[in-house]
Amino acid sequence: xxxxxxxxxxxxxxxxxxxxxxxxxxxxxxxxxxxxxxxxxxxxxxxxxxxxxxxxxxxxxxxxxxxxxxxxxxxxxxxxxxxxxxxxxxxxxxxxxxxxxxxxxxxxxxxxxxxxxxxxxxxxxxxxxxxxxxxxxxxxxxxxxxxxxxxxxxxxxxxxxxxxxxxxxxxxxxxxxxxxxxxxxxxxxxxxxxxxxxxxxxxxxxxxxxxxxxxxxxxxxxxxxxxxxxxxxxxxxxxxxxxxxxxxxxxxxxxxxxxxxxxxxxxxxxxxxxxxxxxxxxxxxxxxxxxxxxxxxxxxxxxxxxxxxxxxxx
Amino acid sequence: xxxxxxxxxxxxxxxxxxxxxxxxxxxxxxxxxxxxxxxxxxxxxxxxxxxxxxxxxxxxxxxxxxxxxxxxxxxxxxxxxxxxxxxxxxxxxxxxxxxxxxxxxxxxxxxxxxxxxxxxxxxxxxxxxxxxxxxxxxxxxxxxxxxxxxxxxxxxxxxxxxxxxxxxxxxxxxxxxxxxxxxxxxxxxxxxxxxxxxxxxxxxxxxxxxxxxx
Numbered sequence: 001x002x003x004x005x006x007x008x009x010x011x012x013x014x015x016x017x018x019x020x021x022x023x024x025x026x027x028x029x030x031x032x033x034x035x036x037x038x039x040x041x042x043x044x045x046x047x048x049x050x051x052x053x054x055x056x057x058x059x060x061x062x063x064x065x066x067x068x069x070x071x072x073x074x075x076x077x078x079x080x081x082x083x084x085x086x087x088x089x090x091x092x093x094x095x096x097x098x099x100x101x102x103x104x105x106x107x108x109x110x111x112x113x114x115x116x117x118x119x120x121x122x123x124x125x126x127x128x129x130x131x132x133x134x135x136x137x138x139x140x141x142x143x144x145x146x147x148x149x150x151x152x153x154x155x156x157x158x159x160x161x162x163x164x165x166x167x168x169x170x171x172x173x174x175x176x177x178x179x180x181x182x183x184x185x186x187x188x189x190x191x192x193x194x195x196x197x198x199x200x201x202x203x204x205x206x207x208x209x210x211x212x213x214x215x216x217x218x219x220x221x222x223x224x225x226x227x228x229x230x231x232x233x234x235x236x237x238x239x240x241x242x243x244x245x246x247x248x249x250x251x252x253x254x255x256x257x258x259x260x261x262x263x264x265x266x267x268x269x270x271x272x273x274x275x276x277x278x279x280x281x282x283x284x285x286x287x288x289x290x291x292x293x294x295x296x297x298x299x300x301x302x303x304x305x306x307x308x309x310x311x312x313x314x
Numbered sequence: 315x316x317x318x319x320x321x322x323x324x325x326x327x328x329x330x331x332x333x334x335x336x337x338x339x340x341x342x343x344x345x346x347x348x349x350x351x352x353x354x355x356x357x358x359x360x361x362x363x364x365x366x367x368x369x370x371x372x373x374x375x376x377x378x379x380x381x382x383x384x385x386x387x388x389x390x391x392x393x394x395x396x397x398x399x400x401x402x403x404x405x406x407x408x409x410x411x412x413x414x415x416x417x418x419x420x421x422x423x424x425x426x427x428x429x430x431x432x433x434x435x436x437x438x439x440x441x442x443x444x445x446x447x448x449x450x451x452x453x454x455x456x457x458x459x460x461x462x463x464x465x466x467x468x469x470x471x472x473x474x475x476x477x478x479x480x481x482x483x484x485x486x487x488x489x490x491x492x493x494x495x496x497x498x499x500x501x502x503x504x505x506x507x508x509x510x511x512x513x514x515x516x517x518x519x520x521x522x523x524x525x526x527x528x
Contacts, residue, residue: 070360078495081359131492133361180493251493270438270489272431277361284353284362284420 048120048204050140055198056124057296062135064206066280071213072129073232074180075164075171082173083213089170090233092217101161101238104152111217115203118142122207123200125223127230128262128295134276139221140204145195153191153239160194161244162187162220163236181247187220187231188244188258190304198223198300201234224297226260257314261305262295266314330393338401345373346412363420370413371442375483375501377406382480382508389515400456403476407453410446410483438489445482448475477512480505 073083095111120140128134148160166184168174174183193199202221203210210216215232222229228248238244248256255269264274275288294301305313349369352358358365381403387393422429432439452473454460461469484502491498 066360074493078491078493078497080361133364176496178494178496178499180495248492255492267435271436272428275428277363279360283356284358284366286363286420287423288425 048140048207048209050120050122050204050207053121053123055300056122056138057126057136059124059126059136061124061138062278062280067135067137067205068211068213070279072131072227073213073215075173075183075185075233076213077173078180084211086172087212087216089172090165090167090212090216091170092212092233095217095235097218097234098236099147099151099238100236101240102154102157103239104154105150107151111203114147114218118146120203121200123202123221123223125198125221126295127221127223127227128276128291130226130228130256130260130268130273132271132273132276133279134291134295135279138206139200139202140207141200141202141221143195143197144199144201144220145197147201147237148191148195151239156241157239158191159240159242159244160189160191161236161238161240162189162231162234163238164231165233165235181251183247185231185247186244186250187229187246189220189222189229190243191239192304193222196301196304198297224262224294224301226262228256229260259305259310259313261301261310261314262291263293263310263314264291265293266311330395332397335398335401338398339405342377342401342405343408346370346409363416367413367416367421370409370416371487374406374409374413375487377402377409378476378480378483379501379504379508381406381476382505386508386511404453404456407449407456410449414443414446438486441482441489442486445479445486448479448482452476452479477509480509 069084070080071083072080073087076083076086093111096108097111097114098108100106120142122138122140124136124138126134127137144160164185165171166174173180189199200221201218202215203218205211205214210219212233215230218234219232220230220234243258246256246258248260249258262273267273273291276291277286277288281287292298349358349366353362353366356362381399384395384399384402387395418424418429422432433443434440452475455464455469455472464472484498484505487498488494488502
């Protein structure tokens with residue numbers, strides 16, 4: 001049996017100065033706003049206090065260290081360690097989210113106002129990456145449905161399109177001579193998927209505001225879909241009639257569908273999706289676990305796709 | 315034609331201090347030992363198995379490239395490292411073997427059904443596996459006895475398979491990643507340059523007699 005001894009702190013484990021400074025800057029802002037929230041709503045003054053949710057899983061959490069150091073955020077580089085290294089350069093405050101398209105109330109929402117006016121919940125979700133690994137992450141956020149309701153989509157709105165901020169000066173991946181994707185990153189959901197109670201906009205994890213590498217200041221989390229659907233650092237949300245273009249689908253349409261529902265029976269053309277490795281479980285001797293239909297959320301979401309051929313709409 | 319007898323040619327060779335070949339093996343295995351040490355001590359990040367698997371594969375490709383670089387180095391720059399080529403080639407094989415074992419034992423947990431399905435259904439694994447299979451006879455015949463038994467020409471013909479292996483390895487790397495990140499393309503470009511050099515040279519040699527008619 002392998003006995004793991006606690007190891008000395010590695011340089012890679014020390015949070016870079018710019019990241020913790022920006023986090024502090026954030027916390028200062030968040031403390032201010034939660035104070036306002038406390039005054040108006042009578043909640044306790046913790047930076048991102050969040051109510052528990054029946055949608056949370058009770059599985060063992062992936063460590064904060066792993067959640068914040070093993071990321072796919074190609075705007076900051078294609079290596080898993082790149083986002084933690086370089087995402088500190090993204091300025092996430094002030095931040096506005098533009099909401100436009102087929103809505104009764106198009107608007108530019110200031111993020112602080114948005115957080116202040118939302119009821120935050122902790123949602124502990126499984127996250128399954130299309131590459132075959134998974135995590136369990138305690139997000140803090142609010143249902144996307146709350147926001148959708150507020151902007152009053154028109155009857156003609158069938159889809160919701162999302163766009164990541166596009167700032168080459170702050171995102172080294174956007175300056176690369178080999179553009180990995182057609183920037184900016186875009187994602188989309190059908191309107192009924194968008195208003196499903198499991199779909200959230202996350203503004204934090206592990207009880208704090210989001211680290212930049214995880215998509216600060218606001219990102220999408222759709223737990224029954226592959227992780228790449230969870231678009232990060234959202235700057236625009238548009239309500240549209242036609243299925244919107246999405247970044248990975250555009251890059252390789254035969255590999256990444258619009259739906260991208262976790263499905264162990266439909267393989268990626270280049271690898272199997274039947275099993276996954278849970279990050280932090282077993283180290284070098286990790287044991288694969290079976291991937292569950294809709295990432296284990298079939299009971300809640302299977303109805304959204306009844307009658308659809310999931311091999312065709314992957 | 316192998317061995318030192320062929321070396322003292324007309325070109326003035328760049329003289330390098332000779333080191334014992336065993337040193338090439340010792341240094342060559344440092345990355346593997348270091349990776350396993352870090353892996354066992356949980357220092358390979360959040361996904362240590364995947365890190366180990368990929369790093370071993372990358373080292374196999376690097377040693378394959380080093381092996382292929384020996385001839386152009388000699389012909390273009392008169393740097394003669396021929397006596398280390400066998401060690402470099404065998405290191406490429408050993409790393410490919412460790413890479414394959416990591417995939418079979420640690421990644422797939424010796425699930426033969428899954429491994430079999432992967433080899434049949436996943437082109438990048440099919441190519442990776444074929445590349446390894448090609449390397450096996452090359453490794454087995456990388457000794458003086460085999461050269462003697464086979465004869466220099468047949469041995470050299472067999473070992474030209476290393477070109478196929480290099481193409482396979484580069485392709486395997488490109489196919490395993492999402493989108494087109496630069497790193498696998500850089501390695502593929504190096505392999506293409508090393509093989510392209512040989513192609514151009516052999517075409518030039520074949521064209522030469524025609525250029526001077528009797």
